[in-house]
Amino acid sequence: MSIAAAEAKELETEQASGLYRDALSRLLRNKAAMVGVVVLVLFVLAALFAPLLTQHDPNVRVGPLASNPEGPTAQHWFGLDEQGRDFYARVIYGTRLSLLVGVVSVAVGLSLGLVLGALAGYFRGWVDSTIMRAMDLMLAVPAFLLAIALVTVLGRGLFQIMIAVGIVNVPIFARLLRGSILGNRETDYVLAARSLGTPGHRILFTHLLPNSIAPVIVQATLAMATAIIEVAGLSFVGLGPADPRFPEWGRMLADNANRLDQSVHLVFFPGFAIVLSVLALNLIGDGLREAIDPKLKD
Amino acid sequence: MPLLSVDDLHVRFRSRKRTIYAVNGVSFDLEPGETLGIVGESGSGKSVSSLAIMGILPRGAQVTGSVTLDGRELMTLRDAQMRAIRGKEVAMVFQDPMTSLNPVLTVGRQLTEVLRKHLDMDRNQARDEAVRLLDRVGIPRARERLGDFPHQFSGGMRQRVMIAMAIACKPRVLIADEPTTALDVTIQAQILELLRELVATERMALILITHDLGVVAGICERTHVMYAGAFVETAATTELFARPRHPYTVGLLQSVPRLDAEAKRRLQPITGAPRNMTSLPDGCAFAPRCRYATDESWNNVPELREIDPGHRVACWNPVPDAELAALDAGEGGGD
Amino acid sequence: MTDTSPDALVRVENLRVHFAPAARIFGRAGNDIRAVDGVSFDIRRGETLGLVGESGCGKTTVGRTILRLYEPTDGRILFEDTDVASLSGKDMRRLRRRMQMVFQDPYSSLNPRQNIGNAIAEPLRVHGTEGGDVEARVQQLLEVVGLPADARNRYPHEFSGGQRQRIGLARSLALNPDLIVADEPVSALDVSIQAQIINLLEDLQDEFSLTYLFIAHDLAVVRHISDRIAVMYLGTIVEVAPAADLYDTPLHPYTKALLSAVPIPDPAVETTRERIILHGDMPSPADPPPGCRFHTRCPFVQPTRCADEVPVLRELRSGHTAACHWVEQIERGEITPHDNPFTGDAET
Numbered sequence: 001m002s003i004a005a006a007e008a009k010e011l012e013t014e015q016a017s018g019l020y021r022d023a024l025s026r027l028l029r030n031k032a033a034m035v036g037v038v039v040l041v042l043f044v045l046a047a048l049f050a051p052l053l054t055q056h057d058p059n060v061r062v063g064p065l066a067s068n069p070e071g072p073t074a075q076h077w078f079g080l081d082e083q084g085r086d087f088y089a090r091v092i093y094g095t096r097l098s099l100l101v102g103v104v105s106v107a108v109g110l111s112l113g114l115v116l117g118a119l120a121g122y123f124r125g126w127v128d129s130t131i132m133r134a135m136d137l138m139l140a141v142p143a144f145l146l147a148i149a150l151v152t153v154l155g156r157g158l159f160q161i162m163i164a165v166g167i168v169n170v171p172i173f174a175r176l177l178r179g180s181i182l183g184n185r186e187t188d189y190v191l192a193a194r195s196l197g198t199p200g201h202r203i204l205f206t207h208l209l210p211n212s213i214a215p216v217i218v219q220a221t222l223a224m225a226t227a228i229i230e231v232a233g234l235s236f237v238g239l240g241p242a243d244p245r246f247p248e249w250g251r252m253l254a255d256n257a258n259r260l261d262q263s264v265h266l267v268f269f270p271g272f273a274i275v276l277s278v279l280a281l282n283l284i285g286d287g288l289r290e291a292i293d294p295k296l297k298d
Numbered sequence: 299m300p301l302l303s304v305d306d307l308h309v310r311f312r313s314r315k316r317t318i319y320a321v322n323g324v325s326f327d328l329e330p331g332e333t334l335g336i337v338g339e340s341g342s343g344k345s346v347s348s349l350a351i352m353g354i355l356p357r358g359a360q361v362t363g364s365v366t367l368d369g370r371e372l373m374t375l376r377d378a379q380m381r382a383i384r385g386k387e388v389a390m391v392f393q394d395p396m397t398s399l400n401p402v403l404t405v406g407r408q409l410t411e412v413l414r415k416h417l418d419m420d421r422n423q424a425r426d427e428a429v430r431l432l433d434r435v436g437i438p439r440a441r442e443r444l445g446d447f448p449h450q451f452s453g454g455m456r457q458r459v460m461i462a463m464a465i466a467c468k469p470r471v472l473i474a475d476e477p478t479t480a481l482d483v484t485i486q487a488q489i490l491e492l493l494r495e496l497v498a499t500e501r502m503a504l505i506l507i508t509h510d511l512g513v514v515a516g517i518c519e520r521t522h523v524m525y526a527g528a529f530v531e532t533a534a535t536t537e538l539f540a541r542p543r544h545p546y547t548v549g550l551l552q553s554v555p556r557l558d559a560e561a562k563r564r565l566q567p568i569t570g571a572p573r574n575m576t577s578l579p580d581g582c583a584f585a586p587r588c589r590y591a592t593d594e595s596w597n598n599v600p601e602l603r604e605i606d607p608g609h610r611v612a613c614w615n616p617v618p619d620a621e622l623a624a625l626d627a628g629e630g631g632g633d
Numbered sequence: 634m635t636d637t638s639p640d641a642l643v644r645v646e647n648l649r650v651h652f653a654p655a656a657r658i659f660g661r662a663g664n665d666i667r668a669v670d671g672v673s674f675d676i677r678r679g680e681t682l683g684l685v686g687e688s689g690c691g692k693t694t695v696g697r698t699i700l701r702l703y704e705p706t707d708g709r710i711l712f713e714d715t716d717v718a719s720l721s722g723k724d725m726r727r728l729r730r731r732m733q734m735v736f737q738d739p740y741s742s743l744n745p746r747q748n749i750g751n752a753i754a755e756p757l758r759v760h761g762t763e764g765g766d767v768e769a770r771v772q773q774l775l776e777v778v779g780l781p782a783d784a785r786n787r788y789p790h791e792f793s794g795g796q797r798q799r800i801g802l803a804r805s806l807a808l809n810p811d812l813i814v815a816d817e818p819v820s821a822l823d824v825s826i827q828a829q830i831i832n833l834l835e836d837l838q839d840e841f842s843l844t845y846l847f848i849a850h851d852l853a854v855v856r857h858i859s860d861r862i863a864v865m866y867l868g869t870i871v872e873v874a875p876a877a878d879l880y881d882t883p884l885h886p887y888t889k890a891l892l893s894a895v896p897i898p899d900p901a902v903e904t905t906r907e908r909i910i911l912h913g914d915m916p917s918p919a920d921p922p923p924g925c926r927f928h929t930r931c932p933f934v935q936p937t938r939c940a941d942e943v944p945v946l947r948e949l950r951s952g953h954t955a956a957c958h959w960v961e962q963i964e965r966g967e968i969t970p971h972d973n974p975f976t977g978d979a980e981t
Contacts, residue, residue, distance in 0.1 A: 188742040192804070195700050196756040197729035206755075210746040339823040452914040482687035483850065484911045487894035491910055509824055512896025516903035536900045553828035555857035557880065557895050558902065564835075565857070567828030571793050 026291040033287020039280035047095040056086035058093040058247050068262040079265045090247040091269050097248050101162050101231045102224035108166025110220060113173025121181030122204050135171035143168045147230050148239060156242040165230050169223050176219055180212035214292045221285035225278040232274050249274050299369060300327035301503055302471055307363035309350050316576045320346040322527035333497055333504045335518030337511060341572045343527035344507045348473045352390055353380045386416040389464035393476035395456035399448040405459050406444030416467045431462040435492060454485035465496060475507045490517055511554060515539060523547050526573045526583035529602060533609040543605055543616035545588045590615040641675040642812060642844050643699060648672045648708035650694050664919045668694040670868035681845040683859030685852055689915050690865040692848045696814040700734055730760060733805035737817035739797035743789040749800050750785030756807045774803040795826035814846045819854060831858060852895045856880055864888050867926040868918055870946060874953040884955040886933045913976045932970035933963050
C-alpha cells in the first residue's frame with residue numbers, strides 16, 4: 001500500500017468528498033485565490049460604481065484631438081486618448097463591458113454545454129456519439145477563429161458577440177460534464193438508485209449532476225477569463241462591439257497599437273486591466289480546483 | 299542481543315486542524331529468525347509503526363523513541379545512511395502490489411535496480427540474480443517474465459514480485475504489512491506458504507502485520523495485539539490464543555466467525571467503534587468498549603505487565619481463567 | 634439438475650452473462666468475458682443462500698443480474714414464477730420493490746451529496762409514498778438498524794463505515810422487500826464491526842421474514858450466516874450443499890482447496906492441518922479452460938474427461954450437489970492429490 005494510502009486508512013481521515021463547507025474553508029485558506037477574489041471584487045465594484053469613481057464621462061471630449069496625446073497628469077490620472085477623452089474614465093467604464101461579456105458568455109456556454117453534456121453522458125449510444133462528434137467539430141476549429149466566424153455571421157452587436165464567445169465554450173463544458181458523469185455512472189450509489197427503481201431523470205438530477213458539476217464550476221471561472229481575452233481579441237481585429245459608446249479595452253488596444261512609442265499610456269492601461277482581470281479569474285479558478293479536489297496531505 | 303529493538307515509539311501527525319496520536323509508546327524486540335505478528339484493526343497504528351521503523355513516514359510525522367538494528371540507532375541516521383539500510387538490511391512488503399510497483403518499469407528493471415544499488419552487481423550479474431529470485435518466489439518462466447510490466451502479472455504474482463524485490467539483498471528483517479489482504483484466499487495461502495518457506499531457508503526475521511487472527515495463528519511465533527496506538531497484549535502465539543487475557547483480544551476472538559465453529563453460535567461483537575485517535579485517553583483506551591471496565595480503567599493508563607511467563611497484558615482487569623473456560627465451552631469445534 | 638423445490642422464491646436457470654470486451658482501435662476485438670456461464674440454482678423462501686467464490690468467479694454478476702442491473706445474455710431468472718428479464722419498465726419498477734441490494738463499499742454506496750434521510754426516503758418517494766408517511770417510515774427504519782434519529786440530516790461522510798452499512802440496510806428495507814441480495818456487506822468493515830452487522834442482518838431476517846442471497850469471499854462469514862452455500866468458480870457453480878455439510882464433507886476439489894486455505898484463528902489447528910495448495914492463477918473469464926474449468930489447477934485432475942468434458946452438477950448426497958467427474962473415486966481414496974500437468978496452460 002502506498003504510504004499516503006496507509007496513512008489515510010490508519011488515521012480514518014474524513015472522506016475527501018469536497019462538500020461545500022470543506023471546500024469553502026480550503027478556498028479561503030488559499031492566499032493566491034484570495035488575492036484573486038479581492039481583485040475581482042475591486043473590478044466588480046469599479047463596474048458598478050463607475051460614475052462615483054470619476055466625474056468624467058468616457059465619451060465626452062475634454063481635451064484636444066492629438067496624435068500623441070498627453071500622458072497621466074494630476075487632473076487626468078490615465079491621461080487623454082487620441083480623441084481627447086479622459087482615459088481613466090474610459091478604462092473604468094470599460095470594466096462594465098468586459099465583466100458583462102464574461103458573465104453572459106459563460107452563462108450562454110454553460111446552459112447549452114450542460115444540457116448537451118448531460119444528455120451525452122446519461123443516454124450514451126447514438127445520442128452521445130452525435131453530440132460528441134458535433135463538439136469535436138467545434139473543437140477542431142481554434143477558439144478564436146470560431147469566434148470570428150460566428151461574429152461575422154451573427155453581427156457585431158454587443159449581444160451577438162456575447163453569444164458568439166459563449167458558443168465557443170459550449171464544447172468544453174459539454175465534454176467536461178460528460179466525462180464527469182461517465183465517471184460517476186458506475187458508482188455504487190447510482191447502481192443502488194437503479195436497484196430501487198429510481199427513474200432516469202431523477203438519477204440524473206439527484207445523483208449524477210450534483211456530483212459531477214464541480215469541474216464545470218472551475219472551468220466556468222477560467223472561461224470568464226478567456227471570454228475577456230477573446231472579446232479583446234475580436235476588437236483588436238476589428239470585429240469587436242461596434243457601438244462606440246461603450247469603451248472596450250481590446251478596442252483601446254487596437255486603436256492605439258501604433259502609438260506605442262509615443263503614448264505608452266494608451267496601451268499600458270487597458271492592457272494592464274486585461275491582464276489583471278484575467279489573472280484574478282485564473283487564480284480563483286485554480287483555487288477552486290484545489291479546494292474541490294484536495295490531496296490527502298494537509 | 300535482539301536483532302531489532304523498538305523502544306517507546308511515539309508517532310504523531312500534526313495538521314492545522316488537529317493532531318493524530320497514531321502510535322503511543324510501542325516497544326518490542328525481534329530476535330534473529332523470529333516471526334512476529336502484530337494484529338490490529340484500522341486506526342490501531344500497526345502500519346504506521348512499521349513505516350516509522352523503516353523511516354518512510356510522510357513529512358508531517360513527528361517520531362520519538364528508539365529503533366536499533368544490531369545495536370545501531372536508526373532514528374538518528376541521516377537520509378543517505380538510512381537508504382543504505384532500507385532494502386538491504388530491513389525490507390518491506392506492502393498490501394497493494396499494484397501501487398507499490400512502478401507501473402512504467404519492467405519487473406526486471408525494478409529488480410536489477412535494487413540489486414545493483416545495494417549489492418554493486420554489474421548488469422549481467424544482476425539479471426541472472428533477478429531470474430534466480432523470481433524463480434525462488436515461484437514465478438514460472440522467470441527469464442521471459444523479466445521483461446514484463448507489473449500490470450501483466452496477476453495480483454498473486456505481483457505480490458511474489460514484491461517479495462522477490464524485498465528479499466533480493468537477503469535482508470535480516472522482512473516487514474510484511476498486510477501482504478495478503480488484497481488477495482483471494484487460495485492465493486493468500488500460496489503467499490503465506492512462500493513466506494513460511496523463505497523464513498525457514500533464508501534465516502530471515504519476519505514481522506507480519508495484519509488484522510486477520512487466522513493468519514498470525516498459522517505463521518507467527520509471537521503475537522502482539524495492538525489497539526489505539528499501543529500494544530495491549532503480547533505473548534507466544536499458542537499462549538495468546540489458548541489464554542487470551544485482554545478483553546479486546548477476547549472480544550476479537552469471540553466476534554470473528556470461525557470456519558470450524560459450531561454453526562449458528564451467535565457472534566459476540568465488541569460494542570462501539572474503534573477509537574478516534576485525535577486525543578490521548580485519560581485511562582485505558584479500550585475502556586469505552588470494555589465490559590470489565592472499572593473506575594481505574596477510566597482514569598489510569600494501564601502499562602504492559604507480565605501476567606504469566608512471556609505473556610504481558612496492559613489491563614487493570616485481565617480476563618480470569620474461569621471466564622475463559624466458560625467462553626471456550628461456548629465456542630465448540632476446534633480440534 | 635439442481636433442486637427444484639416448490640417454495641423457491643427465486644429460480645435461476647442456465648444463466649449466462651457475457652460482457653463484450655473493451656473496443657480496440659487496432660487489432661481484432663478480444664473474446665467476450667464470460668462472467669457467468671451456465672448457472673442454475675434456487676433461493677428458497679426464508680433461507681440464507683451463501684454464494685461464495687474468489688474474484689472473477691462471477692458471484693457479484695449473478696447477484697446484480699438477478700436484480701436486473703445487468704441484462705442476462707441467456708437463461709432465465711424467475712422471481713416467483715415471473716421472468717425478470719421479460720418485464721417492461723413499469724412492471725420491472727414494481728418488481729424492484731420486492732428485491733433489494735446491499736453493497737460492499739460503504740464509502741461509495743451512498744451519494745455523498747445527499748443527506749441520509751433523503752437517501753433512505755428515496756425509494757419511498759419514488760414508489761409513491763406521501764410526505765408525512767415518509768418521515769415516519771424513515772424514523773422507524775433508522776431505529777430498526779440502530780441509528781439515532783438525528784442522523785436524518787447528516788451526510789454520509791459524517792458516519793463510520795459500519796454506520797454507513799446500516800444506512801444502506803435501512804434504505805434497502807424501506808420498501809419491505811422479500812429478497813435482499815447482500816453483496817459482500819461486511820468485507821470492507823473492521824473485524825470488530827463485522828460482527829455487529831452480521832448480527833444485525835440475522836436479526837432483521839427474523840424480524841421481517843427476509844430471504845438473503847449472501848455473496849462473499851470470506852468462507853467463515855458465509856458458513857456462519859448461511860443455511861445453504863453455493864460455491865462458484867470462473868462463472869459456474871461447482872458445489873451446492875447445506876452449510877454444515879459443505880464444511881464437514883466438501884466434495885468438489887475446489888471447495889476442498891478453498892476450505893483448506895481459509896486461515897483459522899487457532900495455532901493448534903493452523904500448524905497441523907493438511908493444506909491443499911493450488912498452483913497457478915485463476916484463468917481469465919474471457920478464455921476459460923475447456924472441459925472442467927478447474928482442471929488446470931485441480932490437484933486431483935485425471936487424464937480423461939477433465940480436459941474435454943464439462944461436468945454437470947449432480948446430486949451426490951441428499952441436498953448436496955457437485956460438478957466433478959471423479960467425486961466418488963476421490964471420496965473412496967482412489968485418487969489423491971498430485972501435480973497437475975495442465976497448470977502451465979493457465980499462465981498468461
